[in-house]
Amino acid sequence: MFKKILIANRGEIACRVATTARRLGVRTVAVYSDADASAKHVMACDEAVHIGGSAPRDSYLQWERIIAAAKATGAQAIHPGYGFLSENEAFADACAKEGLVFIGPPSSAILAMGLKAESKRLMEKAGVPLVPGYHGADQDPAMLKHEADRIGYPVLIKASAGGGGKGMRAVDKAEDFAAALASCQREARNSFGSDAVLVEKYVQRPRHIEIQVFGDTHGNCVYLFERDCSVQRRHQKVLEEAPAPGMTPELRQQMGLAAVAAAKAVNYVGAGTVEFIVEQPGGYDKPQDMRFFFMEMNTRLQVEHPVTEAITGLDLVEWQLRVASGEPLPLKQDELRMHGHAIEARICAETPDNQFLPATGRLDVYRKPAAVSFERGAVRFDDGVREGDAISPFYDSMVAKLIVHGATRAEALAKLDAALAQTRIVGLSTNVQFLRHVASSASFASAQLDTALIPREADVLFQQDRVGRALTVAAAVAQTLIAERATEGADPFSRRDGWRPFGLTMRRFDFEYRGESLQAQLSYLHDGALLLNVGEVSGPLVFNALESDSGTRMDLSFHGQRQTVQTWQRDELVHVFCDLGATVITEIDALAHAGEAAAEGGRLTAPMPGKVVSFSVKAGDTVKKGQPLAVMEAMKMEHTIAAPADGTVAELLYAPGDQVAEGAELLKIEVACA
Ligand code: ADP
Ligand code: ADP
Ligand code: MG
Numbered sequence: 001m002f003k004k005i006l007i008a009n010r011g012e013i014a015c016r017v018a019t020t021a022r023r024l025g026v027r028t029v030a031v032y033s034d035a036d037a038s039a040k041h042v043m044a045c046d047e048a049v050h051i052g053g054s055a056p057r058d059s060y061l062q063w064e065r066i067i068a069a070a071k072a073t074g075a076q077a078i079h080p081g082y083g084f085l086s087e088n089e090a091f092a093d094a095c096a097k098e099g100l101v102f103i104g105p106p107s108s109a110i111l112a113m114g115l116k117a118e119s120k121r122l123m124e125k126a127g128v129p130l131v132p133g134y135h136g137a138d139q140d141p142a143m144l145k146h147e148a149d150r151i152g153y154p155v156l157i158k159a160s161a162g163g164g165g166k167g168m169r170a171v172d173k174a175e176d177f178a179a180a181l182a183s184c185q186r187e188a189r190n191s192f193g194s195d196a197v198l199v200e201k202y203v204q205r206p207r208h209i210e211i212q213v214f215g216d217t218h219g220n221c222v223y224l225f226e227r228d229c230s231v232q233r234r235h236q237k238v239l240e241e242a243p244a245p246g247m248t249p250e251l252r253q254q255m256g257l258a259a260v261a262a263a264k265a266v267n268y269v270g271a272g273t274v275e276f277i278v279e280q281p282g283g284y285d286k287p288q289d290m291r292f293f294f295m296e297m298n299t300r301l302q303v304e305h306p307v308t309e310a311i312t313g314l315d316l317v318e319w320q321l322r323v324a325s326g327e328p329l330p331l332k333q334d335e336l337r338m339h340g341h342a343i344e345a346r347i348c349a350e351t352p353d354n355q356f357l358p359a360t361g362r363l364d365v366y367r368k369p370a371a372v373s374f375e376r377g378a379v380r381f382d383d384g385v386r387e388g389d390a391i392s393p394f395y396d397s398m399v400a401k402l403i404v405h406g407a408t409r410a411e412a413l414a415k416l417d418a419a420l421a422q423t424r425i426v427g428l429s430t431n432v433q434f435l436r437h438v439a440s441s442a443s444f445a446s447a448q449l450d451t452a453l454i455p456r457e458a459d460v461l462f463q464q465d466r467v468g469r470a471l472t473v474a475a476a477v478a479q480t481l482i483a484e485r486a487t488e489g490a491d492p493f494s495r496r497d498g499w500r501p502f503g504l505t506m507r508r509f510d511f512e513y514r515g516e517s518l519q520a521q522l523s524y525l526h527d528g529a530l531l532l533n534v535g536e537v538s539g540p541l542v543f544n545a546l547e548s549d550s551g552t553r554m555d556l557s558f559h560g561q562r563q564t565v566q567t568w569q570r571d572e573l574v575h576v577f578c579d580l581g582a583t584v585i586t587e588i589d590a591l592a593h594a595g596e597a598a599a600e601g602g603r604l605t606a607p608m609p610g611k612v613v614s615f616s617v618k619a620g621d622t623v624k625k626g627q628p629l630a631v632m633e634a635m636k637m638e639h640t641i642a643a644p645a646d647g648t649v650a651e652l653l654y655a656p657g658d659q660v661a662e663g664a665e666l667l668k669i670e671v672a673c674a
Pocket of ligand 2: 165
């Protein structure tokens with residue numbers, strides 16, 4: 001085994017490789033860009049070397065610098081992770097020339113599988129089934145069109161050098177072919193530096209099922225079963241699971257053997273994935289009719305490898321390290337077993353409701369599901385970020401991977417839903433809610449899988465709110481009351497929690513929720529109980545703050561729902577999380593704003609004509625921004641006037657019970673200098 005390796009990657013995969021290396025007693029060297037100077041992966045390794053600017057081409061793709069870093073630190077091998085240099089045969093060659101072990105296949109295998117068209121020609125020779133299509137060298141547009149006509153529409157044009165779901169165009173009819181070809185070639189030239197394409201039959205309602213293979217330097221090659229990655233958006237994977245629902249032992253073996261044949265055809269060593277597209281002409285219920293075709297081979301560790309680890313109980317990175325250091329595969333084909341069912345969800349910084357546009361920002365709040373563990377049977381959470389980290393525009397939008405394992409698919413699904421509910425992110429938009437909707441959609445829950453699942457289920461996937469308006473408003477009101485209790489003084493008249501010597505008082509809240517403005521009235525009853533009215537919904541509001549760190553956790557009941565709710569307030573935004581889901585509401589504190597404007601000269605004025613109920617401060621008190629200063633009452637409604645900034649109370653100009661006119665100055669504040 002190696003003594004020290006360099007990890008030529010970042011984010012979750014660099015952290016994941018470091019975890020296994022540490023367990024095996026292998027020292028690790030991280031490399032990092034400017035943007036990643038204090039990234040989690042840097043802290044996860046024993047040493048770190050700065051390799052350049054934030055853009056990948058200035059750092060993680062600078063392979064001369066990475067090789068120099070390996071030599072300078074005495075690393076014996078380089079793990080490339082996925083993406084970046086993992087499928088770059090020139091890099092693999094350069095490592096070998098410098099006496100470093102590239103933890104991956106031989107460069108000849110990367111090269112052979114690197115181009116989709118060439119690899120298909122090779123697979124044809126090896127007897128691996130292919131999607132009917134044209135993958136020849138002739139790129140004359142008229143000839144390609146002729147081939148498309150022969151294959152029959154719809155067809156898919158694919159950039160031969162493409163990857164990551166880019167450079168593909170589906171064409172429905174002959175008239176559209178020429179334009180689609182031109183646009184595909186343009187994208188391919190820009191993204192991959194080559195405009196060579198292939199044309200193949202566009203399989204209808206296909207499934208994406210891939211086989212994990214592993215080879216060693218002693219001529220052994222095994223398959224570690226399949227993963228179903230059919231749930232995709234823009235040809236990119238969203239949820240992955242193993243085993244594939246409906247898979248029969250016969251089909252598994254056929255696909256496994258085809259994948260091993262594909263790997264052997266290129267003398268494969270290490271971890272690889274053979275991706276198949278699977279036609280299901282008999283529908284979802286007839287696995288015996290499923291036909292599989294080779295799509296491509298990824299000559300690296302795959303993002304979704306943890307689902308295979310979960311069902312086999314193996315550590316694939318450990319296998320990679322053993323194979324790369326010359327050991328034989330730890331197990332033979334007939335010693336491999338699978339148990340239970342695993343599902344992975346890719347948690348991405350993106351906006352599902354806006355065409356999955358990637359999002360950037362800071363992870364202000366980043367809470368992971370409970371029971372996080374690498375043990376099989378538990379919930380696993382792989383990430384490369386910490387609370388407070390920024391998701392920058394330089395790298396992938398994937399924030400974390402959540403992997404669950406259960407005895408059955410139903411059990412895994414239930415764990416997935418629960419763990420997603422506990423994944424709480426504030427500060428940037430993510431797909432966490434969307435993933436819950438997908439996992440609980442009728443198609444996914446009943447395993448009616450194909451790559452069109454997301455568009456087919458669009459009605460239930462987008463802009464769904466499980467928490468609901470009433471509970472969201474109740475949570476925001478409760479959050480405000482809890483926050484106020486934490487800042488107010490001991491004087492009972494300054495309390496805003498409803499204690500009053502007599503009389504019924506009301507308080508109005510203004511919100512903006514999902515683009516709509518909303519009002520809520522809170523009534524304080526004689527016995528201290530609270531009555532909340534939100535539109536047509538009205539009832540007692542009961543809450544009990546359980547704890548409060550940066551946010552507020554409470555047991556909340558309103559309108560027939562009782563939930564453990566967590567809220568985080570960021571300025572006017574109140575983020576609400578509970579088992580039902582996550583949502584956000586804007587609390588519009590018009591009066592505070594009115595006060596703010598008026599307070600600029602140290603004046604705090606009445607926003608409307610009314611009666612002064614109480615002051616919670618006296619002259620000479622220092623106050624904090626947001627602290628309640630006075631309560632006014634008008635039309636049986638209470639309004640709180642809060643300090644617009646930190647400062648000192650200079651003078652109170654009225655007494656409780658006084659009637660004041662709109663605009664009357666209530667008290668003077670000396671604003672503290674910043
Ligand atoms: P999987 O391992 O599931 O096939 P992806 O296909 O999404 O995952 O690719 C894995 C990673 O590699 C992603 O971060 C993606 O950005 C990157 N990647 C894949 N292919 C390419 C490519 N041709 N050029 C650049 N990055 C790529
Ligand atoms: P990439 O290198 O970008 O991963 P792939 O060739 O693996 O490209 O294809 C990505 C996805 O596109 C597949 O998972 C599948 O959903 C879809 N796809 C690829 N080929 C076909 C096809 N012939 N018919 C229908 N869908 C396809
Ligand atoms: Mg692929």
